[in-house]
Amino acid sequence: MDVKAVRNEFPILHQEVNGHPLVYLDSSATSQKPRKVIEKLDEYYRGYNSNVHRGVHTLGTKATDEYEGAREKVRRFINASSIQEVIFTRGTTTAINTVASSYGRANFQPGDEIVITPMEHHSNIIPWQQIAKETGATLKYMPLQPDGTIRLEDAKETITSNTKMVAIMQVSNVLGTINPVKEIARIAHEQNAVILVDGAQSAPHMKIDVQDLDADFFAFSGHKMCGPTGIGVLYGKKALLNDMEPVEFGGEMIDFVNLYDSTWKELPWKFEGGTPIIAGAVGLGAAIDFLNDIGLDQIQEHEHKLAQYAMDRMQTVEGMQIYGPEERAGLVTFNLADVHPHDLATVLDAEGIAVRAGHHCAQPLMRWLDVSATARASFYLYNTEEEIDRLVEGLQTTKEYFGDVF
Template structure:
């Protein structure tokens, strides 16, 4: 198996953009979808489209089995011990907000501390700002090292008995930093706190076992791991989910409804109000099956090779600043000297090369880096060294163009 063979599974890559073969280097924003996932979603709508958990007819039963089968697939995929610990959401953002509203609002109060880092995506920052405002708790930050990593010594100095919750990314969407979650969790648990992990960038690129990590909550999205948009997962330890309050109310999540009061279903359904994202769950299972068949040993090694190769090629280019640590996964965030990243991305797009430019939903991190925005090239299992060569050639053209302009 090689990237060229894998690439054939992704129909969107077989096209020209602006007259050039398409090079997609924006998988950290959203991954492309293989035909196997596209066909699984299409087959569901063609053959099994029905609501779940309600009807006794054959098609409804098939839809329910597919939906709950996807939950079991996720459970096995991330190493959770129980299917009731798997909550389907619309994505990482909704999963984190569910914990912020359903757990933190109930268990955090004035005088307590919420601890995060400056490398967090806004989805793992703003919910905790709001919890602090609602409860009177303090929002604090673990200091980062100059290369954009977190040292365990800084974690030990930052976590106290007042620290009730630590929310941290597993893999930074800007720096590529891989945080030592299992070690951080041990420190936090020793002080009586709980840990929520934003795994949106990690799950696509590395084997994740929530039992081994011993984290209390883990959130991720399907669309960054070859699955559909609009489907995500919240893993939570059962004992914590049991004491959480639902934050959405209506159909599906109820047990009994009377005129003036209602009771809720058991886990996990009490947190899945309304018609769930059935086709999305079907597509997510297909994505898990696809990634499992390719194999995470291959994915990790291939992405690491591409990242190392790109780092060497970009450094050889000169006139470029690269942000983040030496050891990273899957992406390189950079700026060409004296060129705005939006201009860099526009020039690259004219050659059919898609990269991301902006603050990457991490404005506090941009401030820490002392920039307003950056460009970002991110790699995945369908990328090749030829894609990196095209990126470097495009950046050379951008440097020449803006050198002539200025």
């Protein structure tokens, strides 16, 4: 992969921050956008801005073709069997909430179990907490190994005949753990449970095949994979989605409306009430084209090398504590001695280096790690080893600034 050529496609990377060339190491929060995506959004608003599905005029037809064309691109990107299984949402959070509210409300009852893990993002914890309270189901947590991985033996013990739902992230946004979701899906299905996979941190970085994973539901966001904010995807097996009720009601998702009752459109539109996120979907389609042109295998290999290089370099810094397994996705979460992560991130920002600091929407995991917060450097297809060297130099600067804690 020609990283220099890739970087040239991202206008935002070619600037200075606080007098230093920008080093952007926060792609797990949101990725930067290539020129192809920016131009596609501009093309939509300049050339064929219109509502979809409703008009027969030229602009409406063009907008509809682009919107539904993006759905087909998503279908191929994750290898869904039908466009009816691809629902556009505002993001991963909305997708998970849709499943929890619709599927959970109809299928959970007292005595049923919802199994998740302590490493989940809040967006894959709180919806299940709420639906468990509403339905009387029990929330259970799969135990983690000391390095933040999951043993299949523990999955088998936690998932029982009472389990109705397993909800798990494919890649941890804190630890970088790559969870064995295919094997966990098999275990869940042996117990007649369904599985939802949070793909927010995996879909941008590796090939996804929902049929091979045998995921019942799969959720991800566009803004973490070079696409716009405000657009995401819920994949669901057609049979499950057909049996689920919509969670938003109004225009676009209806078939017939009578005075006292209504019927819904077929999939996927029954879950897309109101004017959909047209520009976001079109931009996501352009992002998928961009990623496919480069190749997900090449992106994953590049990020793996960066993560290994970063861990090797960062471990040379006195006082460094790195969290998570040795084999990981493209991010490193860490603390530096007793320097608060927010102070660390502030010093790095003064050097033009953008990292994330805080609990990363994973407070239960922070308590499991016995820390209040951490810093995180996350990598993507446009990052380089030279930028990691800059990070290490910034960490040394931080040490000098807070020398009294070392």
